[in-house]
Amino acid sequence: MKNADNSRRAFVRFLAGSPLFLAAGIDGKSLHRLITGSTRDQGEAFDLIDQVSQDRQISSPGEALDIFDFEPVAKAKIPPAHWGYLITGTDDDGTIKANRDGYAKWSLRPRRLVDWSHLDTSATLLGHKYDTPIVICPLGSQKAFHSEGELAVARAAKAKNHLQVLSTVATTSIEDVIAARGAPVWWQLYHTSDWNQTRAMIKRAEAAGAPAVVFTVDLIGGSNRETMFREAMNDTRTCTNCHSGGQPRPGVSGRVDDRDNRRKPAFANPAPGAPIPEAGPPTWDYVKRIRDTTSMKVFVKGILTPEDAELAIQHGASGIFVSNHGGRADNSLRATVECLPDIVKQARGRLVIELDGGVRRGTDIFKALALGANAVGIGRPYIWGLGSFGQEGVEAVMMILRKELEIVMKQCGTTSVRGISPAYLASR
Ligand SMILES: Cc1cc2nc3c(=O)[nH]c(=O)nc-3n(C[C@H](O)[C@H](O)[C@H](O)COP(=O)(O)O)c2cc1C
Incomplete structure (x- = not known):
């Protein structure tokens, strides 16, 4: 548990100090509050992280290093309701993570x-x-x-x-x-x-x-x-x-x-x-x-x-x-x-x-x-x-x-x- 806490703190410090977040106008304190908050707050934090990573999207399939590189591009192009249909799991989506x-x-x-x-x-x-x-x-x-x-x-x-x-x-x-x-x-x-x-x-x-x-x-x-x-x-x-x-x-x-x-x-x-x-x-x-x-x-x-x-x-x-x-x-x-x-x-x-x-x-x-x-x-x-x-x-x-x-x-x-x-x- 202690290890998990330490890694989380290190992760938050890393994100909060990232120039990408500063450039996107997201301050470290708010990010820290969200990541250490309720499950819903954490969801919001990950949305912010997604938003920032979208700034660095590939512009052609040949640029992809792995299949994950396609996800933010697709998210930006697919309407939100259809995106929701794609990403949803059931209840709090725990089985997606388990898989x-x-x-x-x-x-x-x-x-x-x-x-x-x-x-x-x-x-x-x-x-x-x-x-x-x-x-x-x-x-x-x-x-x-x-x-x-x-x-x-x-x-x-x-x-x-x-x-x-x-x-x-x-x-x-x-x-x-x-x-x-x-x-x-x-x-x-x-x-x-x-x-x-x-x-x-x-x-x-x-x-x-x-x-x-x-x-x-x-x-x-x-x-x-x-x-x-x-x-x-x-x-x-x-x-x-x-x-x-x-x-x-x-x-x-x-x-x-x-x-x-x-x-x-x-x-x-x-x-x-x-x-x-x-x-x-x-x-x-x-x-x-x-x-x-x-x-x-x-x-x-x-x-x-x-x-x-x-x-x-x-x-x-x-x-x-x-x-x-x-x-x-x-x-x-x-x-x-x-x-x-x-x-x-x-x-x-x-x-x-x-x-x-x-x-x-x-x-x-x-x-x-x-x-x-x-x-x-x-x-x-x-x-x-x-x-x-x-x-x-x-x-x-x-x-x-x-x-x-x-x-x-x-x-x-x-x-x-x-x-x-x-x-x-x-x-x-
Ligand atoms: C948006 C969406 C729609 C799906 N529609 C069907 C479907 O019509 N019939 C079906 O048997 N499975 C359907 N599945 C399940 C997939 O066939 C498959 O079991 C699952 O997506 C595999 O997991 P993965 O998305 O983590 O690779 C759907 C899955 C998603 C994400």
């Missing part, structure tokens, strides 16, 4: 003098070979971040040969995204309260050529997105010009049964025939029902325990996403990467396992692969790229992560993704 901290619980065990001259970063998922195991996670409403939205992301995925997973609440149709990607994408499903409609959406994705449906199960009970509501209050635009559901507010989750989502392309064609209302929230039988409905492979997204991994297998899933929705589902305070080893042990090779949540560095990707993930997903970082420079930004983010992964693979003496094993990690 990041999770990777620090393992250290690397580098091996020397290995010939890595034929480095193979490729990964094969459902028979398709990708250049890397880095997956573009499903993320809703991408035109809220850039006018080309999911199309720019699809073009970047094509250029760098990444797996892209398209959200149910995408602002571009699956047919257009597959055309832009030049290859099938996987399709993520949020169920609706009408099975007839849900089935029609699944069938549409299948007809478009998606080889997998990824059923997201971690938001079914709802989530409390305070940061989103707070950021929306800073937006002076009239939300109802675009959002028929109105201003985001507590109790309106932004999920598929909300009026607002009905304008999304996945809901464009009303399902023919009479509605088939669901009796209640979905349970494991629903996974089997999806499997019996489609020839696509079924993945379940949002799995965090070995018990649920086993149930996924029993109900016919081919794979799972070990994910907590980027800390925006339940505020579990448990990192996805911490959940991974028990799940891998339980699955015994019977599931394709994707991990996402807080992945920001090549070393994070390496650790997740070493702990048994077959693929590793990112969410917010590619949107930082999209929001700042469109397709070029997304490509640059993916490229930086790939380069970082290559370095750690070489430094650890691994020559292929399959060769990355727990032997390269030590628990801290």
